[in-house]
Amino acid sequence: MLNSKQVAYYNSNGYLTIENVYSASQIKLLSDVTDEFVEKSRLVTEENDMFSLESDHSKDNPRLTRIKTPQNFHSIYKKAVKDEKMLDIIEHFIGKNIRFQGAKLNMKMPQGGRQVEWHTDWGHHPHTNDDMLAVGIALDDITEENGCLMVIPGSHKWDAISHHEDGFFVGAVDINSFDVKKAINITSNAGSISIHHVRTLHGSAPNMSDKPRRLLLLEFSAADAFPVSGIGTSWDEWNKQIFRGKPTIQPRLEKIPVLLPKPLRGENKNIFELQSNMKKSHFSKSM
Numbered sequence: 315m316l317n318s319k320q321v322a323y324y325n326s327n328g329y330l331t332i333e334n335v336y337s338a339s340q341i342k343l344l345s346d347v348t349d350e351f352v353e354k355s356r357l358v359t360e361e362n363d364m365f366s367l368e369s370d371h372s373k374d375n376p377r378l379t380r381i382k383t384p385q386n387f388h389s390i391y392k393k394a395v396k397d398e399k400m401l402d403i404i405e406h407f408i409g410k411n412i413r414f415q416g417a418k419l420n421m422k423m424p425q426g427g428r429q430v431e432w433h434t435d436w437g438h439h440p441h442t443n444d445d446m447l448a449v450g451i452a453l454d455d456i457t458e459e460n461g462c463l464m465v466i467p468g469s470h471k472w473d474a475i476s477h478h479e480d481g482f483f484v485g486a487v488d489i490n491s492f493d494v495k496k497a498i499n500i501t502s503n504a505g506s507i508s509i510h511h512v513r514t515l516h517g518s519a520p521n522m523s524d525k526p527r528r529l530l531l532l533e534f535s536a537a538d539a540f541p542v543s544g545i546g547t548s549w550d551e552w553n554k555q556i557f558r559g560k561p562t563i564q565p566r567l568e569k570i571p572v573l574l575p576k577p578l579r580g581e582n583k584n585i586f587e588l589q590s591n592m593k594k595s596h597f598s599k600s601m
């Protein structure tokens with residue numbers, strides 16, 4: 315399904331888009347189940363294990379920023395995160411021993427769905443090596459208007475970038491630390507996937523259109539990439555996350571720049587809260 319040009323493109327740019335990986339019927343199932351979750355969220359008034367909410371969320375007008383760990387709540391999501399075609403693709407980038415790191419469905423609802431400030435996933439969870447990536451499954455057609463993901467090509471080869479402000483980790487980089495004019499918009503049709511390297515600088519603007527932008531994001535790593543701050547769970551649970559190949563007790567240590575995501579200012583439950591600690595947003599004038 316992948317050719318050597320696509321692999322070379324990813325290796326040099328730190329991202330790739332592949333059209334039509336998920337079929338129209340798979341996307342319809344995912345989309346319908348997502349609508350059911352939005353309905354359920356009407357009864358929710360504050361962040362919980364399933365939902366992150368926009369500040370204007372209400373029973374009458376349910377507005378989510380995210381469905382968290384969707385694979386734990388519905389078999390349709392669970393099936394999507396283990397899709398064999400998708401795993402075949404990512405094998406090209408992180409090898410045959412693949413650990414699933416987690417999933418989230420970023421919702422970006424019409425007319426104000428929230429931005430994600432510029433950051434690298436590496437800044438949030440550095441590991442012993444960087445054979446790690448995120449796959450974004452487009453549940454909608456994704457355009458500049460509805461807040462597509464943007465990336466800085468080649469940034470996965472940069473030195474560690476600080477995600478700190480006044481000595482505290484805020485989960486986003488200073489907009490003056492890179493040239494935002496180099497950003498590329500990742501636009502695609504529903505059913506496509508985008509892949510970005512764990513160290514690729516990325517962000518996305520608010521959705522000011524009248525169409526949703528729902529992106530199911532899955533994170534994977536090579537089985538021998540271990541979090542520098544510990545696995546944070548039992549050995550058995552950790553190894554249940556191996557989707558292909560074998561677990562290992564031998565972390566692969568690469569010489570890669572790491573900055574710890576510490577210290578935190580207050581208790582932050584997700585990237586949106588973390589980034590709201592920033593003095594100045596790149597995308598919204600109100601922050």
Ligand SMILES: O=C(O)CCC(=O)C(=O)O
Nearest residue numbers: 420430462463517518529
């Ligand atoms: O949803 C997006 O546009 C970006 C998501 C992202 O980078 C994240 O959730 O870490």
